[in-house]
Amino acid sequence: MEWARVLEALLFAATEPMEPSRLATILRDGPEGGQGWPEVKEAEVREELTHLAERLAPRGLILREVAGGFRIGTAPDLSGWVAKLKGVVRPPRLSPPALETMAVIAYRQPISRAEIEAVRGVDCSGTLDTLVERGVIRISGRSDAPGRPILYSTTPLFLEHFGLRDLEELPNSEELRRVKLPAPVDPSGPQQKELLHEAVETSPQS
């Protein structure tokens, strides 16, 4: 396939994950002032991407499907070598508390701080700030709950940081999304108490 070379070049130069549909559009539209391949279909691009991934496998580069697109990177076993290059920065890893907060948000987004804290049992304001700063979560709106608390959701960078294709790829996503969250701590309000009792009654026994 003649356009396979173009595909490779696009992926190499891209600075973000490239969706197959976007790649197909570029191939169809053609280069600056030139002729493309108007008949290229997204499915064909996807197929070629799989071939490319296979061809790269024994080499120093890998092609990953992350955050809804495809991205070329260096092979993970070579990280020690690549890290010696000047200007190459490896994103620092998250601390255990930040990872916990991250997990709660990933499975239960959009979610308020109080709801996260109800799960973790600790103050999360610090880890939330860190995660927002790192760009893996964002403020996505406000809840209709009293006080209209801010809600947090994950960003595409979250998917990329953890090498996830999409949110469906989160391990055990079915089970964890179903999990009933403890009611957020609210010192006032009898209705809160009712909620808690209700939750206790539905406690799993098996």
Add this chain to the structure above:
Amino acid sequence: MLETPGSEALRVELSAFTGPLDLLLHLIKEQEMDIYEIRLEKLTEQYLARLDKMREENLAVAGEFLVMAATLIYLKSRTLLPVQDRPPEEVEDEDPKWELIRQLIEYRKFKEAAGQLGDREALHSRIFGRIPERVVVNQAMQGPGQVSMFDLVWAFQKVLRSVEERSKVGKFEDEQFTVGQKIEFLLDRVVPGEEVFFEELFRTVSSRGEVVVTFLALLELIRLRQLSAVQEGPLKPIRIRRTPDGILGVPAEEAPAVEGTGQRSGDSAV
């Protein structure tokens, strides 16, 4: 002599737990208990022993650990009362210990999920892609150069914190700032054609109240399109400038997330 290595060990010990629930799970595992059949007496005793060792640690963390200690002691004491002696509102309820168990089970699931995420992160942080500095544009931003409400509030909170640190304890002042005065001050301060850093506007401010009033004045002027706030990118300093006369700047609308969502729709149907 013995104390120095001891306190070192403490530090390591505490950082190993992300919170009281984490510590409880650890103890349950260590004691080989079934999470559905925790032995409160044993658990409380172990927990308090750990807490004793942690006592010299960070207060904010210790606070949460202490709340859990109180809960455990309450639950334990409750088991000592015969059913007919329990407070009336509790008699018909299930054992409140279930609430703790439920919370632990829930927490354990997310802790495991966090572990799995951590494994993924370990692998994928070893893959380098092009352009290492990954900048994600905050979705609350309204486009290049525009500053969202959240960014402004963020900057405002930073200023507020620094003023609180600056202000002396026990000093009372008769504060007589109005938004009107501050509007004049701001228009005076931000000369057309020049830009001023957001923080710069608060340099002379000495109290919390004054920060708030100044910020309100700033918001009002942005709303009136007299001033506009610009930012080169996420987390970059915010600069304030005068909107050129006769040219309406990009409207300083509220970020979509700030606005009320369509709550009223739906009801009127039928």
